[in-house]
Amino acid sequence: MDRSDRKFDILYSIVRDYIKTAEPVGSRTIEKKYNIGISSATIRNEMADLEEMGFLMQPHASAGRVPSDKAYRLYVDRYMKSMNLDSYIKADVRELYSQYFGEFNELIKKTAEVLTKLTNLTAIATLPDISELNIKEMRLMHIDSDRVLLVVITKEGIVKNAEVRLSQIPVREQLDRLTEFLNLCARDIQNDTTGATFTKALDQLSPDEQRMLKEIFSTVKHLLSEDTGSRLYADGVTEIFKYPEFRNDTDKAARFLEVLHRRDLMAQLIDEMATDGVRIRIGEENELDELSDCSIISATYRLNGKPIGSIGIVGPTRIDYDYCVSVINALTEELTNHLNESIGGSLDNGKGE
Amino acid sequence: MDRSDRKFDILYSIVRDYIKTAEPVGSRTIEKKYNIGISSATIRNEMADLEEMGFLMQPHASAGRVPSDKAYRLYVDRYMKSMNLDSYIKADVRELYSQYFGEFNELIKKTAEVLTKLTNLTAIATLPDISELNIKEMRLMHIDSDRVLLVVITKEGIVKNAEVRLSQIPVREQLDRLTEFLNLCARDIQNDTTGATFTKALDQLSPDEQRMLKEIFSTVKHLLSEDTGSRLYADGVTEIFKYPEFRNDTDKAARFLEVLHRRDLMAQLIDEMATDGVRIRIGEENELDELSDCSIISATYRLNGKPIGSIGIVGPTRIDYDYCVSVINALTEELTNHLNESIGGSLDNGKGE
DNA sequence: GATTAGCACTCATGCTGATCGAGTGCTAAT
DNA sequence: ATTAGCACTCGATCAGCATGAGTGCTAATC
Numbered sequence: 163m164d165r166s167d168r169k170f171d172i173l174y175s176i177v178r179d180y181i182k183t184a185e186p187v188g189s190r191t192i193e194k195k196y197n198i199g200i201s202s203a204t205i206r207n208e209m210a211d212l213e214e215m216g217f218l219m220q221p222h223a224s225a226g227r228v229p230s231d232k233a234y235r236l237y238v239d240r241y242m243k244s245m246n247l248d249s250y251i252k253a254d255v256r257e258l259y260s261q262y263f264g265e266f267n268e269l270i271k272k273t274a275e276v277l278t279k280l281t282n283l284t285a286i287a288t289l290p291d292i293s294e295l296n297i298k299e300m301r302l303m304h305i306d307s308d309r310v311l312l313v314v315i316t317k318e319g320i321v322k323n324a325e326v327r328l329s330q331i332p333v334r335e336q337l338d339r340l341t342e343f344l345n346l347c348a349r350d351i352q353n354d355t356t357g358a359t360f361t362k363a364l365d366q367l368s369p370d371e372q373r374m375l376k377e378i379f380s381t382v383k384h385l386l387s388e389d390t391g392s393r394l395y396a397d398g399v400t401e402i403f404k405y406p407e408f409r410n411d412t413d414k415a416a417r418f419l420e421v422l423h424r425r426d427l428m429a430q431l432i433d434e435m436a437t438d439g440v441r442i443r444i445g446e447e448n449e450l451d452e453l454s455d456c457s458i459i460s461a462t463y464r465l466n467g468k469p470i471g472s473i474g475i476v477g478p479t480r481i482d483y484d485y486c487v488s489v490i491n492a493l494t495e496e497l498t499n500h501l502n503e504s505i506g507g508s509l510d511n512g513k514g515e
Numbered sequence: 516m517d518r519s520d521r522k523f524d525i526l527y528s529i530v531r532d533y534i535k536t537a538e539p540v541g542s543r544t545i546e547k548k549y550n551i552g553i554s555s556a557t558i559r560n561e562m563a564d565l566e567e568m569g570f571l572m573q574p575h576a577s578a579g580r581v582p583s584d585k586a587y588r589l590y591v592d593r594y595m596k597s598m599n600l601d602s603y604i605k606a607d608v609r610e611l612y613s614q615y616f617g618e619f620n621e622l623i624k625k626t627a628e629v630l631t632k633l634t635n636l637t638a639i640a641t642l643p644d645i646s647e648l649n650i651k652e653m654r655l656m657h658i659d660s661d662r663v664l665l666v667v668i669t670k671e672g673i674v675k676n677a678e679v680r681l682s683q684i685p686v687r688e689q690l691d692r693l694t695e696f697l698n699l700c701a702r703d704i705q706n707d708t709t710g711a712t713f714t715k716a717l718d719q720l721s722p723d724e725q726r727m728l729k730e731i732f733s734t735v736k737h738l739l740s741e742d743t744g745s746r747l748y749a750d751g752v753t754e755i756f757k758y759p760e761f762r763n764d765t766d767k768a769a770r771f772l773e774v775l776h777r778r779d780l781m782a783q784l785i786d787e788m789a790t791d792g793v794r795i796r797i798g799e800e801n802e803l804d805e806l807s808d809c810s811i812i813s814a815t816y817r818l819n820g821k822p823i824g825s826i827g828i829v830g831p832t833r834i835d836y837d838y839c840v841s842v843i844n845a846l847t848e849e850l851t852n853h854l855n856e857s858i859g860g861s862l863d864n865g866k867g868e
Numbered sequence: 869g870a871t872t873a874g875c876a877c878t879c880a881t882g883c884t885g886a887t888c889g890a891g892t893g894c895t896a897a898t
Numbered sequence: 899a900t901t902a903g904c905a906c907t908c909g910a911t912c913a914g915c916a917t918g919a920g921t922g923c924t925a926a927t928c
Contacts, residue, residue: 190920306651309858
């Protein structure tokens with residue numbers, strides 16, 4: 163293992179150096195900058211081996227070496243160290259969060275902003291998919307003569323609303339009856355007791371009311387099935403221009419920006435990725451060809467133990483994995499904490515209204 | 516005027532040609548492509564004049580000419596023809612709109628999408644600034660034990676909501692009283708009769724309720740003063756890469772994208788620009804240096820005659836002004852029509868609830 | 869047998885100079 | 899006033915060359 167350790171010391175140095183400089187790393191650079199106590203000739207031999215093993219690549223014959231996706235993968239799996247973030251960062255974040263109660267979307271956006279600021283990378287975040295949550299209650303109220311506002315409240319304390327346009331104008335009592343019926347449905351679905359109470363209650367509605375109900379249902383359905391794309395939030399998309407490999411290659415930059423703007427795709431990607439803990443996709447590991455020069459690091463935030471959304475970053479494959487993973491870890495932790503403090507608690511002692 | 520007409524025929528041709536090709540236009544190109552019945556030598560002389568007059572510029576001594584901002588301005592003011600859009604476009608848009616009732620934000624986003632699709636340019640749109648609208652009514656309702664949902668409905672039929680976190684939990688009757696009081700305030704402000712009823716009603720609230728009211732007010736204030744940035748929606752920001760002058764100049768592209776993402780700035784810009792009718796800002800006419808290579812065309816959409824937001828496009832100065840202006844005109848018209856049909860009407864015969 | 873010094877070789881990069889051609893400005897002829 | 903003609907300018911392209919970073923291989927060394 164002695165020998166092979168040395169090999170991977172070299173690989174490690176190359177990865178670190180390339181992450182920092184974005185320039186192909188040569189054997190002499192390693193000899194001088196990282197004192198491994200070995201001559202450049204030996205390093206060269208090792209590098210040739212590493213290349214054969216698939217960890218390094220040469221852009222052209224007389225250039226230094228560049229780490230492959232496989233090298234980053236090894237680095238991440240074996241050598242990455244989680245960093246201790248300066249405590250003031252955590253304090254800052256906590257301080258920031260303390261200003262946001264309830265404004266869920268704002269909170270997530272702010273988190274993405276912070277993520278960008280800390281990492282100099284594009285940050286993405288998904289808001290909770292409401293259709294995955296459990297509806298606690300629905301309300302109807304008049305907006306004006308022919309429109310009604312539908313408010314849906316989930317058990318997790320997320321609130322969504324939409325307007326419903328009705329072909330007929332319900333009076334107050336009708337609206338109340340409809341509301342009651344809606345909630346009956348919600349409870350039914352929850353308890354898997356569909357049928358019984360439901361049909362009985364339906365009979366008690368007048369034909370007019372049944373028609374309105376139908377219109378309302380279509381809005382509920384629409385609200386619950388909002389497209390994934392609109393759940394995505396991205397910040398700092400222009401950060402990519404800070405990285406020479408993108409700045410000097412407009413096509414690459416354009417491809418990056420274009421894929422980022424396919425919001426549904428990105429949302430799906432990041433949600434699926436981040437099923438638990440921090441997840442890292444390096445280069446080609448992303449199914450999307452357009453992302454084959456990029457790495458994505460993401461994690462989920464939770465409410466009452468349940469993952470409800472993700473935050474993450476997208477950048478070149480030569481991200482500073484150690485640092486970024488630490489940041490994401492810290493942020494999801496703080497975010498989860500804050501969420502559970504500010505709305506999670508409501509559930510335990512929640513007595514409805 | 517005979518002579519000078521010819522001069523401007525040439526200028527016109529150059530502008531048209533440059534809009535199409537993005538290449539400096541030479542005298543021979545004009546001679547051949549646009550049959551003005553004049554030799555290239557004469558055209559050259561005229562071009563020299565036009566350059567002296569500030570309408571043309573030469574990137575370098577042996578290159579063709581490029582129109583200046585001043586040339587585009589003249590073009591727009593004097594020679595632009597409004598085009599008759601293919602009627603199926605209008606029909607498509609109307610068809611599209613007919614699917615959107617009430618979901619105001621969706622409607623605006625969709626409009627921006629269409630705008631991008633029709634013009635191949637970045638489209639931006641601002642949602643109404645709720646603080647400029649008149650509040651018709653506010654409602655409070657419980658979300659769970661310690662949170663309350665505040666719903667604000669404007670006279671224009673726009674609905675906004677926010678959560679309020681209260682240090683103390685109001686019971687149903689208290690909430691009703693607070694709601695009543697809020698609406699009293701709204702009406703007071705409307706009628707400019709601040710004072711009278713207001714203070715009298717305040718006295719009737721218990722100290723607890725007064726404290727809650729204070730907390731609610733802070734949310735109302737926050738809701739009404741949401742930052743301009745969040746009112747901006749942009750679509751097709753990567754369209755810019757379709758234009759060689761940006762695609763071949765990463766710095767330019769980066770600058771463009773960066774300024775586009777300063778949402779508050781853009782929102783302000785486009786709102787202020789579009790006070791009435793279609794407005795066009797060409798290159799340096801934009802106060803923002805970052806936009807000195809860009810033109811912006813925008814217009815307002817209206818609800819019950821009142822401008823409540825704008826839509827527009829941002830692109831290189833060599834936009835096809837004729838076409839783009841026509842598109843924007845058509846879209847704002849359709850949008851305004853649709854809005855007034857779908858929510859505007861509610862006002863006239865609006866009897867509240 | 870592993871290490872390393874040394875050297876030939878490769879190839880991107882940057883510089884120079886030559887050529888090309890698009891386009892101009894000016895002049896003299898019409 | 900117009901235009902043909904021509905000299906001139908200057909970016910773009912390309913070949914040629916030197917430079918230097920970096921390699922791979924070989925032979926000497928430990």
